[in-house]
Amino acid sequence: MANSANDQEARLAQMRIFVEELAGSSRRRRQEVAHKIATVAHADASMVTPFVGSLMDALERPEAQTRWEVLDALTALVDEHADEVAPAFEAAETALFDEDSAPVRLAGFVFLCRFGATSEERSDQVWPLLDEAIQCYHGDPEYRDMLVALLTFVQGAASAATKAALAGRLKFDAENGASYVKSFSAQIIQACE
Known part of the structure; x- marks a missing residue:
């Protein structure tokens, strides 16, 4: 059980890093992490849910791929988190x-x-x-x-x-x-x- 909780914490910490990189200066890195976030959202939406506000902020990025990947991640959350x-x-x-x-x-x-x-x-x-x-x-x-x-x-x-x-x-x-x-x-x- 402790290992499972530690794994969850480690995955959330990694997701936090990805989300922070969405606000970074590198367009390429924003696109890469947006793709990773969308992939995680489809596999386990609970890993992305704590970061909904930051994801919405990322919808303002200039590059198309970041925006479509983030919309894809948010779409994966809709069924359980429509209000958010x-x-x-x-x-x-x-x-x-x-x-x-x-x-x-x-x-x-x-x-x-x-x-x-x-x-x-x-x-x-x-x-x-x-x-x-x-x-x-x-x-x-x-x-x-x-x-x-x-x-x-x-x-x-x-x-x-x-x-x-x-x-x-x-x-x-x-x-x-x-x-x-x-x-x-x-x-x-x-x-x-």
Whole structure:
């Protein structure tokens, strides 16, 4: 038991170092540690949870990779810590319409989908942004991953009104689309019922 507690403390100490390096002067190192933090967040969210405030601060870094990795880490925390990560909503909205980076846009979209899936109120809050993004990025390379995130979104606690609006938005693609667009759109509409 003591070894386990010592291991936990050592891992938290290492995570603290990574988080501190997110504020460092080296762009490359910020990107590297942001990737490590996202990887840890997906493996064990409890290791990242104490550092949510610092992660949100890192969403202001200029380099795209740091921002998308940090959004990915925050997304891993949403299911259990939606209230704590709620302040990242604005940064995710900004990321959603980043003109220079498709991975940043996708990370913002995925965060908003996961966040919106946690309650009916949040689904209604994120829906106008998701709707606009669906229209803006339809057919872009990241659109397939966006559809995957939308399926997760409607399988969560999305409101009936949001589900109806999403089904209406994807109806044309479900009936007339091709390939993954048609099949994912149909799956999402079915999940909305």
